[in-house]
Every structure is written in C-alpha cells, then in structure tokens.
Amino acid sequence: MSPLIVDKKEKYNRIVQVALIVFSRQGYAAASMQQIGEAAGVGKSTLYEYFESKADVFIAAIQAWIDQITCRMTALMEDKIDPIEKMRAAVELVNEIGRQGDNALNRLYIEVYEQMIVETGVLYKRGDLVHEMSAGIRRILTDVILHGISTGVFKAEIARDAERIAANVTACIDGLLLHNLLGNHLFDLKWQVDYYLNTFIETIRVPIPRHHLADTTGKTEEVT
Amino acid sequence: MSPLIVDKKEKYNRIVQVALIVFSRQGYAAASMQQIGEAAGVGKSTLYEYFESKADVFIAAIQAWIDQITCRMTALMEDKIDPIEKMRAAVELVNEIGRQGDNALNRLYIEVYEQMIVETGVLYKRGDLVHEMSAGIRRILTDVILHGISTGVFKAEIARDAERIAANVTACIDGLLLHNLLGNHLFDLKWQVDYYLNTFIETIRVPIPRHHLADTTGKTEEVT
C-alpha cells in the first residue's frame, strides 16, 4: 500500500527479469551474482535483501519464466475453437521460441533439467517444484484433448489417458526443441514440429468418413 | 630400458568409465578432478598424464558413452528381421536405460546439452562434435526405415524424409527420457515410450487391407 512497498515489489520483479536473461545466457553456474546485480542496476549485496541465495534467485526466475510461457500459450489459443486448431496454436509457441535468434530463453530448459538432475543442483530432488510450476502447461493440453473428445473430434477411447498423452506431447516437443538447440543444421524445427504434430493428431482424431475424403484435397490427405 | 610396465590403455579406459559415473552424478561443473582421481584410484595429477584437461576427460567420457549406447542398440536389433521389430528393439534400449535405478548414466544427456548450449560450456560451438558422435544412432534408425520401405512394410512416400524422420524419433525419445528424469511419478517411461512408438509406427506403416482387419481385433494386430 505504501509507496515503499510498491518500490520493493517493482525492484524484485526487475531483478527477476534481469536474472532470467543472465541465467539463460550464461547458465546457472557461470552466471555470477555480480553480473546479475550489475545488469539489474543494483549492488550485488542488495540482491541478498530480496533473495536468500543465488539458488533463490534462480528459482524465482524460472517460476516467472514458466508463468510467461503459460500466459503466452493461453493467448495463442484464445481465439481458436476447433480442438485441432487449439492444439496447433499451442504448439506454435514452440516455433515462436525456436525462431529467436540466440536461443537464449530456451536454454533455460537445459538449465532447469541440469539443476534438477545433478546431485549438487539447485533443484535436485525438487522435481515436485518444477512439476508444479509446469502443471499449467500440462493442464492446458489435457483440457484441449478432453474438449476434443467431448466435441467428437478426438477418439473417445483416449479419454482415460488424456493426462498421460498430454505429458507425452509435452515431452516430445521438448525433445524437438532440445535437438534444435544442438545447432544441427539438418534440423528444421518447424518441419519437425509439424511432422510430429501431424502424426500425433492423425492417431487421436476420429477418422473422416470416405465420402468426405472424396471432395477434399491436399493437406487433409496427409492425415488420412 | 624397461620402466614400470602399465597398460596405459587399460588405465585410460578405467578413468573414462569412472569419469562417466562421476560426471553423470555431479554434473560437469560440480565434478572435480580430485573426485575423479579418487574414484579411479589415482592421484589427481595422474589424470593429467592421460588427459590434457578436465574438458578432455569429459569429452572422452561422452564419446565412450555414445559408443556404448550405439553398440548396445546394435546388439538388441541384431536378431530381428521385421523392420517394426527392429524399431521396437532399438527403442527398447531406452527402456533399459530408464530401468536403471539411479538414472545415473542418462543424466549425461543433460550434461551434454548443457555443455553445448551455455557460452562457457565445454562443448559450446562444438555441436559438430556431438552431432558426429551421435551420428551412429541416427544412421541405424535411418537404415531401419529405408529397409522397411524396401520390404514394403513402411510407406514408400517417406523415403525422401527418412533421415529427418529418424531425427524426429531420436528427438522425441530423448524428450521422453528427459521428462522421465524429472522424477515425475506420473510418468511411466515404458508406457510413454510404447505409446509414442505405436502412434509413430501407425503413421508410417503401410495400412493393412480391410479384409484382414475384418477378422482381427485392434491392438493385437499392431504388433503383427
């Protein structure tokens, strides 16, 4: 309420956003509190007024990042009605990310994994934390699937596996993003994502009756 | 003339194997030469008799790891004839890996990614190196696909995309492995891998004629 509190919140957010960038560029280990402080325009000891430790800054940054992704995904899907369109819109986010020149932000994927898996990692044995943070994304996908089933677009029999299938898609897309990061020039992210998505949708959608196929062309066929 | 006789190659290999484990547990940054030395039963300075630097040890370890995976994959596929069987056998490796209690070895995936992507990483801008190292795996998959096409099991039209599709599969499987590492207890690696593989195979195989379908029942057939 008081102006001071507002200032604090504002500065906190600024630090988080700046940290996000620094971590994405340097990685957790190589990023120093010094750098984060400088980039945020505060002394490095000031960081300790807002966070307990470097690990804390990282976790806050990752949280913010996941929130941003979730929001963006929601925004992209907002005006679609057809479940398949929604699905494509959701996945379009990945292309958006991949389109960034420097790949800076999606390096965070790696950092999160790294920090979770390595014994000395900041997120070691904190899988729950990340799981919770990313729950939003999985729920969105699950909802799309369930909605698709209820509107007769997707096969009814996958209903009970909806969550697991959402996890499957998330994991596969993550894998594609990662391999894209490898800088392999043979890897055309857009092609790969589209290919994956088409095969996936093909297997969960209710087949289109023969007589419909007769008067359609091109793309539809691929999914036959 | 004849100094202390030691099988340098043998010790080299021992160090590499030990380093593989240490790196997988601690991550590259947190693993110290001290630790690796101790684990291998040699002084830390002895390591420098076999490797130029810590980075060198890491690269050698990763190389060995990829070789092991490639070998094991080849072994698993050896006695299969049907392309679909071969495909399943190849992917079975992933389940094998996932079945390991501590996931130690496959954490290396992350490390490799991390080191490639982060500016200060050992493999930064060495994408070619990793690409080359993992070429074996991609080639195996590509061969299976092409062989499947030539025996009429897989659709002929995917021939020109065989390589890209192999890359697609590799990436998706990697993604599944990674998400499994997250320790998400909802994530049943075997189920997820099977699910993915089934949808994938379904889209590339030549459809089985109607009259055959008439007297078979769903799933059983997929594995035919």
Add this chain to the structure above:
Amino acid sequence: MSPLIVDKKEKYNRIVQVALIVFSRQGYAAASMQQIGEAAGVGKSTLYEYFESKADVFIAAIQAWIDQITCRMTALMEDKIDPIEKMRAAVELVNEIGRQGDNALNRLYIEVYEQMIVETGVLYKRGDLVHEMSAGIRRILTDVILHGISTGVFKAEIARDAERIAANVTACIDGLLLHNLLGNHLFDLKWQVDYYLNTFIETIRVPIPRHHLADTTGKTEEVT
C-alpha cells in the same frame, strides 16, 4: 677408459649443451626437466642419473657457457698484438653475441643474475661461484691492460687499478648488452659499444704528441 665411461661423459655433455639452449629460451623457472629430457633425447628421469637436481643442471650449463665465452674471447684476441686492438677484439665478442637474431644465449645473463639475487634463486648467495666462473674474462682484460701499460700504450698510473678497471669495463659492457635486450629500437648495440669503448680507451691511453697528430687523419681525431 672403458667405452661405457666415454658414453657417459658424452651424454653428460649433450645434456649440458641442450640444457643451455632450453634455459636460454625459456628461462630457468619456465624450463621443465621434461623439456630438457626431450630435447636431449633421454627420459626425464635419466637426467637424475647425471645431475642431482634441476639446479645442478643449470649450474653445469652456465659453467659450460662461461667457458665457451672465455674460449671465444681468447680466440678473437689471439692474433692481435697492439693492446688497443686486443681490447677491441675482446669487446667484439659482445657484438657477435648481440648480432644473434634471437638473443637466446645472452638471455642467460639475465638468468644468472636472477638466480643469484633472488632469495629463492638457484645461485642465491653463490656469488662466489659466478665470480669464479667469470674470473677468466676479467683476467684476460686485466692482462691486456697491464700489457698495454708495459708497452707504453696505456698510462702507467692506472696499473694499480687494473683489476678494478677491468671489472668496470666488464660491467659497463654487460649493461649495454642488457639494454640492447630490451628491444629498444633506438639502441644500436654496435654504435653504443663502440662509443663506450672509444671514450674508455681515450682516457687510459697515453696521449699522442702534437706533432704526430699533424700527419694522422680521421678516426684518430675523434679521440683528441
């Protein structure tokens, strides 16, 4: 007497010569026993069969180096008769050294000084050793001066200071060599050495009577 003994002496000498080069290039600290061994074509542990320690190798190398210089100086002076000519011949050695492209050998000057002066130096408090090693050079110069006096070319009054004057010349010439090493492009070693030597000789030679000057030309004049 036995061939084995000859071999040892021969190998000892080879090591010393090689060490001289390595030390002159790298300096004492940066030169490693490894390098010396390799350059001499023997294993590094073999060095310890011939020398107690790295310091020992260095001292032996320096000793050899001083002997070489003394020999060369003697050779250059051998066929001169006039004391002034002898003096010039002796100093010509400095120009010879300076003429070497890489200055490698005369870097040893520095190394010797360094090792004598620094508390942790190999020659620390061993001034006597170097003094003794370089005694030959000083004696040669002293002899020239005394000889010049006895033939009436140099002033008789400097006789009692002959040794100190020889030391003076040695020191000044050393100073010129060192400054030449600095790579200062304004420093023309030959010019500087000649200038110094001319002023020096001018002050110790017996002045040439007026009527002699009348029928001499050029160079002589400079010293008037």
Add this chain to the structure above:
Amino acid sequence: MSPLIVDKKEKYNRIVQVALIVFSRQGYAAASMQQIGEAAGVGKSTLYEYFESKADVFIAAIQAWIDQITCRMTALMEDKIDPIEKMRAAVELVNEIGRQGDNALNRLYIEVYEQMIVETGVLYKRGDLVHEMSAGIRRILTDVILHGISTGVFKAEIARDAERIAANVTACIDGLLLHNLLGNHLFDLKWQVDYYLNTFIETIRVPIPRHHLADTTGKTEEVT
C-alpha cells in the same frame, strides 16, 4: 547508500609498495599472491579487487618504482646549476641505491629484465612499456647534456648524439649496479661509479685552455 568507506587509492598504494618489496626479495615467479596479501595485511583474494592478475600487480609495482627513482633523481639535481654537477647528482642516486643494506629494491632491475626477455615473462614483448616507463630518466640525462652544450661546458659536436649518449650512460650505470649486486666484494660501487663518470665527463667536456689552468685552481673553475 553509504557502504564501508575505504580509501581505495590509499590501499592500492599500500599494496603496490608492499608488492615492490616482496617482488624484489623473491622475484616475480617465486613471490606468491598469498605472500603479497599477507605482507599487505589483506586476504589474497582481496588483491584481486585491486588488480586483475599477478602480472598486473607486478607492472603497477614496477611503474611505481620507476616513478620513485625519477622523482628522487629530479630532487637530487634540483639545486645544482653546473651541468657537470647535475650529472654527478643524478648518478649519486645510484650510490644511494647501492648503499642500501639489502639491495632489495634494485634487484627489481633484474626482475624487469627477466620478465621482458623470457618467453613466459610478464613483460615479454612489452619492451615498449618499460621503455616508456623509463623514458623520464633518459630525458633528464638528455636534457642535462643539451643544457651543458648550450652553456659551453660540453662539446657542441655531441649534440646530435645526445639521446644515444644518455642511453649509453644509463646502460653503463645499470651494468655497474648489477655487478655490484653480484655480491662481489672486490666491487666498490662508489669507486666504480666515480671512475666511470669521470672518464665519461672527461670525454664530453670542452677541454680547459692551458693559460686558464695556469692561474686557476682546479675545481673552482669547473663550476664557472
């Protein structure tokens, strides 16, 4: 807003002065940051708050040392008018240095040479830097010579070589200092420096006419 107030410049200077002593005693290679830190009363990591590297500390120390010498030389010459007196005053500095019991400071001469000449040296191929640092001293001497010429004390013909002659004197004096450092007890620095300087001055001063010498008494005249 106002953190711990420390006069960084003051502490910087303290470290430099301390480093000067440590380097002079131990030599660059043998001196450790640990030692310098302890001697300066700060932790070794604190040194890195003031300097980028050990090499940096060294360069700063040498710079300070040269500045000190230059200042002292200027001070000694200040109240002299006669060029010859000035010359003697300048050189008196050398005697001052030599008079120090432990020779600590002038050992730095060696260190500078060593570091410039040895491939792994901190000043390798940085001759320009040292040249620049020592430019002050050379200029002072050059000025004295030129001034001596303009007042008719020194021969006019040496004018065009004034710089080179100044370099010559500097180098010879350096040589004398070095040989003094060798601990040769036969070497009487004061005698040697005086001897050198007398011979040098004798060769550059304008000879005093016969008839003047008749009715004057030596020294008095010199200052005329």
Add this chain to the structure above:
DNA sequence: GATGAATGAGACTTCATTCAT
C-alpha cells in the same frame, strides 16, 4: 534499505622428484 569491501574455500593445473621395472 543499500552497498562497496573483504574473504575463505575450493578448483584446475604444473612440475620436480621418486619409484619400480
């Protein structure tokens, strides 16, 4: 609240020397 200064712990790496064959 904000921050510059300080530092201890620890990492990689080098190398003279010893050891066992």
Add this chain to the structure above:
DNA sequence: AATGAATGAAGTCTCATTCAT
C-alpha cells in the same frame, strides 16, 4: 643404466556470501 608412471605440494584465480557503514 634407463625410464615411464605417479604424485604431492603449490600457485593463480573465482565467487557466493558476510560485514560495516
């Protein structure tokens, strides 16, 4: 006699964190 292998000691440098203003 000769030497490859092994290593302990040491050194430079980094950085998260604390302290005092």
